[in-house]
Amino acid sequence: MLSIDFSHIFDVGSHGMTKKQFAAYKKQLKPALKSFELRAQGFHTIVDDMATARELMQYAKEVEGQFDDVVVLGIGGSSLGTLCLRDALTHLYGKKDKKQPRLHVVDNIDPIMIQELGDVIALKKTLCIVISKSGTTPETMSQYFYYRQQFEKEKLDIKKHIVFITDAERGVLREVAWEEGIRAFHIPHNVGGRFSVLTPVGLLPAALIGIDIVALLSGAKEMRDTFLSPVFTKNLPFQLAVTQHYLDTKRGKVIHVMMPYAQKLYRFADWYRQLLAESIGKKKNRKGKTVYTGITPVNALGVTDQHSQSQLYNEGPNDKLIMFIAVSQLAKQIRIPHLHPKKEAVAYMKGTSFNELIDIERLATAMAFTKNKRPNLTITIPKIDEEYVGQLFMLFESATAFLGELYGIDAFNQPGVELSKKITKEMLAKK
Template sequence: MSLKLKSGFTFDYDNLYGEGKVTDADLKFYEEDLKKAHEAMKVMREKGFIRAHLSKDGEPEKVLFSQLPYVEEGHLNSPSSLKHLQELTDHVKDNVDVVVSLGIGGSYLGDKVLFDVHCGEFWNAMSKEERNGFPKVVFSGQNIDPRRTGDIIHYLKNSAAITKSHEKRNLKVLLLVISKSGGTLDTMSNFMVIYDALQKFDNVDVEVVAVTDPNMEKQTLLKKLAIEKGWPQYAVPDGVGGRFSIFCEVGLTLAACIGFDIQAFLDGAKDMDKACQNDDLWQNPAMLNAALKFAASEKHGRDIEVMMPYGDYLKSVSEWYIQLLAESLGKQYNKEGKEVCYGRTPLVAVGTTDMHSQTQQHQQGKLDKIVQFIRLENWENDLEIPNVFPEAQKLADISGVTMGQALEVARQSNADALASNKRYNACFTLPKLDAYHLGELLYMLAMSVAYEGELADVDAFDQPGVESYKRIMGPKLAERKAMNQK
């Protein structure tokens, strides 16, 4: 059983729904809740309103992520904002050598997805011609790690020496610093350390692009710095939480720096949003996904979701999904203030890699998991396994098929084995890995958590638990600084 869209995107739920799995009776039990959830999504699209949602300051706040796929004047993504992004593309292409993308949470995880899908692991080892004139990319700010930050500085210092020696010019580095407040400890500490170090190198030209809250009346620290220093600015808009921000300038600035097809990405998200407006549960990918996962958790105890794409460059999709599911649905209180401690636990896996490390637990461990596969129907450059050693029968047996075919046989075998032992699993299929189908997938997942938030009666758009450690960390950091100054 599967839901297939005109684009070819497919949600195969055969191993998640039916006898011995999520049943018609389960879905019937939530029928009225699903109708209410769907109506809530309509209101969210039309008015940006989600019942009981407040900002971290306790003020009413719109939810605007569902607006992002629609490029219109007056929207967060508009023809003028895309033109502004094109200006960044035009600037970095054939002009900037290295972009250091500094962000954490969605400001890192979303950008890493776009980089992995578009560039792959060996982008920085390619020639400038192979990169079509686009710069190398280094990620920082996602942790306060002195060794790695020092390594980045050392890498840039060596790159500058090589550029000066070979091309008789300075290395051009752009620091893309992403922080809504401009005070994010992880991001801004890395930014300041790297910025300060590069200023001391006489063979490096440094420029900064600031992505922050655009509010002019209450300017963030980063906004004030950008105005004072004359740095180009892009927006971290209100109404879009970090885990949804891949579809706005938070993610799209990095996309602009690597030549990623922004319009196709947003088109994929838009077409998925239209599919998710369908009132019919069985024709609405996000509502169906949310209903099956929620029922599996609440009726069958399957409250862990293993996101397991089959493809190395899709691992970051799983890591992005970790934040999406964990921050959106891991809530202590429901919308009425009652303690519920709701939340399904997300885990990262990659096929076939983790068939050799996690599958034992998936196959025979506790009956508390859904394994969610992602597969590609067509690989752009598939490679046939050659019969190099015909004398070795075991090796000869695996030749004569492509690597993509072998990967899919492994996935199907894993799915069948799990299903044979009452292990729930499902599969999302992308016709191919490109900007359009990536936009479809990520938007469907984002809309799914919005539906599930309504089913669970929790606010899928706040993250009050994150503020708890921040309140403790601030005074502790001040105390440490005072000790250092003695």
């Protein structure tokens, strides 16, 4: 199980919180769990759906070896989790594998992006996964129209080259699936896009590129069981939410920086940015009162951003919580050669490894922040694999859900996003 070190929340004086203030939240845990039960949100129950996992693995087996490239058409919650899974759990530089296809995620409508993807894929060896719960998302549907036309121009079988992930009962994609016999997997009705990485949205692309989705769900399930614990000291997602809520509302830490010390987890910070921003940034609470809640999420990468952002975090406005993600075992030990032994300026690296260096730099950065009264915490996973990535997904989904309860807002809707979608459609209709 992953762990969370809160000690540098308690060690920064008036910019953090005391253990007594931390523990005072425990009376809010059981009411929050009851609220989830009543509202029947599905993000934490989907990890039990092994029937869908088996269906996805069976499909992946059926098409194994048929495609060189898999192209995911989706945006936001339909793409960010998939990008995270690919980068975290496959070769960082896309090492060629005769059995596994390359995975491309088209999460923008930039025409250059669309054009240049066409330069590197062969349509006859490409599978397109179209992801839209509503079937009306303008970005995704425009991409679908384009790529479908390209397949048709090549006289390729649409039912072989396109698969949908959409609502089980309604929407344009579901209708087309029924009418034309296109394979379609469904997104549970009670799971929103940014909480959907552990549904077919993330699991199908993952299965197609050889990721063990059973292990992914198993890790998530372990954290889900922690999330459902009514015992404050055991409920890590609630403890994380408590820290974020208190530091925002009582200490003015309105910016929360996620800083993984692992290149493979940088996309995880991308995924979390949407989760936190859309879930907690709300104008009204559940009673209809105007409250303007919100925490601004920021991405950083250790060690890279020690040399671009940490100056601000150490000496700029003290309005941030830094959340490090550490990995106990990044890879096999890679020793740093001891060259130029007569140069004293670089002698400090003698006898060390890249593994030790990255960890020491993380510890030093955390210590510097603490010395400067900048609250920070560290989430540690033993290694980067399906089980622990699954735990990370469920930790932050659960913590975000708890944050919604602590703020008294609906963490599962996005009225601000819906308004811009409505205006976009109206403007296009008038064109």
